[in-house]
Amino acid sequence: MPFKKLQADLLFDGHRFRERQVLVLSEDEIVENIIDLDQAGSDIEKIEGILSPGFINCHCHLELSHLKGHIDENTGLPAFVRQVVQKRNFSEADILAAIEAAEAAMLQNGIVAVGDISNTLHTLAQKQKRAIYYHNFIEAMGFNPQVADSNFNSYQHIYNGFAEQFGPKQVSITPHAPYSVSEPLWQKVITHDNNGLLSIHNQETEEETLWFQQKTGGFADMFKAMGLNTDSFTASGKTSLQSYFHRFLPRQQVLLVHNVYTTKEDLAFIRQTGNKVFWCLCPNANQYISRALPDIAMFIKNEAAVVLGTDSLASNHQLSIWEEIQTLRKAHSNIPLELMLQWATSNGAKALKIEDQYGSFEKGKRPGMVQIINSEARRLY
Ligand SMILES: [Zn+2]
Incomplete structure (x- = not known):
């Protein structure tokens, strides 16, 4: 009936x-x-x-929702990160209230599932209400190889908090970015049990390309200022993606997030790796941080598996997949709406491994x- x-x-x-x-x-x-x-x-x-x-938001940091309106626009990535790290004077009550309001807005604008980056347990209570489906990516970051063990233990603690509530299928420990995770920490993250689905911030800034290609640029300066010994790192002469991607395991499905500086050679390279890869575009965040956009026509021409994300309210005015589509339509009026809706729905569900329900x-x-x-x-x- x-x-x-x-x-x-x-x-x-x-x-x-x-x-x-x-x-x-x-x-x-x-x-x-x-x-x-x-x-x-x-x-x-x-x-x-x-x-x-319902829409699938493949990349968000719900726990940063309290930073809405607090971060200057168009500063470039290094200054953006510095601002996020410096804005610490928020009470836990403010953080939790902002998380609740941000989720309510996502629900209203049609988001039913989220790939959410978590560095803390702040979002756990809200997620337990199960109004939205979450895949929780516990994000590991740590430049110094000497403290990889203690770094990892703190991420394991966050992982356990989410896994106890949602089971291992909805939780992964994942590397933040190719330049921000030391080799021993990377090994622990990648080989963690049940890590079949991973996410990484990829080619968000040109500095990342400069570091891997030539060992120069803003990251070289930053590592020097941090007093890190980078002698063991050698420039590959290749783009960052082509330099680091082999460090994932062949069985792992990977969500590459941002891809502002990704080239068609990078797409060809990924095709021959055998890994299942989804390209997550977050156009409003790229506009907010550096007034940039990925080469969308190239992704379409190469029939790449594209999905969409909002990133966080630190780098976006709202958490809405429909608003991401609107921004893409403004920049490229010739992209068929049908294609972008595929990115927002069926592709997103495959990227989070939830296509049996969503x-x-x-x-x-x-x-x-x-x-x-x-x-x-x-x-x-
Ligand atoms: Zn992000």
Whole structure:
């Protein structure tokens, strides 16, 4: 017995637009079928605009939500990071309230699942309400190889906190960026049990390319200022991605985040590694931090598996996948909306390994529903 029949002006099923078709739901908004309008009978509810499965936000730092409006724009990445680290004078109550408000906004604008970076346990209580699905990436960072063990133990503690509540499937320990994790710490992170799904900030700044290619630039200066001995590091002459990616294990699925300085040679390189890789674009954060955008046309031309992320409220005015799409549309009016909605739904679900429940209107799934009307996205179910 169908519970609801929905007919939108335009139905997006997670892969493509369908016209004159009706979405049939059973109880609890579980998808029953998509059928032709002619065969749908009566009691059909009309939905204005586009009806899409819920959005997947593949990259967020929910725990930084209290920094909304506190970080200067267009400073470049090193100064951005410095600002985030320096803004410490927030009470725990403020941090928790900001987390709650940010999640409520995500829910409202149609986000149903999030790949969330956690350096602390601050988001745990909110996530336990299970209003949104989270994959928790416990992010490891540590330049100094001598303290890799104690660094790792502190991340293990955070990992345990999340794994106790959500089970190992929803938690990974992951490296922050290719330049910010010492070799012994990297080894511990990569070989951690159950680490089948990883995420890393990739090629967000040109300094990263300079460091790996020539051992020069802002990171060389920063390591020197930190008093780190970098003698064991040799420039590879290649881009950062081509220099470090082999340090992942072949079985690991990897979410590469930002990709502002990624080249078509990098895409070709990744194709021959055999790893399953998703390219997460966070255009509003790139605009906020450095007024830059990745080479989106190149990703499309090379049929790369693109997904979308909001990054945090430290580098974004809102946490909304629809707003990320709007920014891409402004920069590239020729990108089909159908393609960007795929990135936001079915691709995102695959990237977080949750395509059995999310990302498309297919029988037995409960992917949530978003209505897009008058240039706004809002959750229906
Ligand atoms: Zn990030």
